[in-house]
Amino acid sequence: MGTVTRGTTNPNRLRRCDRWLAGPQAWRLRAAAHPPVVVDLGYGASPVTAVELLARLRRVRSDVQVVGIEISPERVAAALPLAAPGLSFVRGGFEVPVPGQVDIVRAFNVLRQYDEADVPVAWSRVCERLSADGLFVDGTCDELGRLATWVALDRSGPLSLTVSFRLAGLQTPSTIAERLPKALIHRNVPGERVHEFLAALDQAWAQASPHASYGSRQRFIQVAAQLREAGWPLLDGPKRWRLGELTVAWGAVAPADLSQTR
Structure with missing residues (x-):
């Protein structure tokens, strides 16, 4: 198949x-x-x-x-x-x-x-x-x-x-939009949840810019903490964030017609 x-x-x-x-x-x-x-x-x-x-x-x-x-x-x-x-x-x-x-x-x-x-x-x-x-x-x-x-x-x-x-040299997190899986790549438009998530990620990245003086890892950890405080259902913690990795529950980003949740 x-x-x-x-x-x-x-x-x-x-x-x-x-x-x-x-x-x-x-x-x-x-x-x-x-x-x-x-x-x-x-x-x-x-x-x-x-x-x-x-x-x-x-x-x-x-x-x-x-x-x-x-x-x-x-x-x-x-x-x-x-x-x-x-x-x-x-x-x-x-x-x-x-x-x-x-x-x-x-x-x-x-x-x-x-x-x-x-x-x-x-x-x-x-x-x-x-x-x-x-x-x-x-x-x-x-x-x-x-x-x-x-x-x-x-x-x-x-x-x-x-x-x-890869946090070194990262300008804006929404750069990753072009590498979204097929189920989401065409949904990065206003009104879709994955678009809201990437916008929130960029906003948190900008707000965490003062932490850049401590290194990109510390900045990204602050980004993730801000997203969690804002109500995004992150499924991981600082140990993964320091690697430049975030995992969010599917229901927070799924398109309406692929929104199976657990």
Whole structure:
């Protein structure tokens, strides 16, 4: 299920999401009674992101199994020489053709290349394949991984939106709008909740400018604190904020026709 995408990628491009999976979401891997199965869905022309994902998640569970899935048979064939214990590659799409249920599915810069109308169907298809504590991450990032966003979903639907910045040299947080996931990128217009969120982020960034003298991390921590005080339902804390990362409940940013909440 799906179509062949451009497939461009770079080493270390998905480090921000991987760091989140191995951090706040690591409990999902630890809770698995069996060797956890993690899928890199649509890894692209190079399997490097699957190789990196295995190395990062092995720090959480040494028995983790990573499966790279691509719809292009040529890309699967090119990746097979890198297959090793804990790492395999198969052809497929959003149906996630692996035995049993999976614990994490990470799809980055995949649905970005589809129509917005295709998103709910793809989300539903992948979430059907998740284990009880499983997670699906639909994300987008720039070419070097300095700006990244992702929606996290479980079997009940969307849970949250995470935005992650390289803080050095950041001018305005709303720069990340061009890297929003497909479900939100066309909704950054007045009247939509994600537009309000990015506007609030920019406003807090401007108001926190006096903290810049203490460094960009301290400024961003102040930004997050201001957003929480203003009522935005942030799901993380200073430990993540200092990394340039914010996670907000999905209901605070969801479009009306994709507003499943938990």
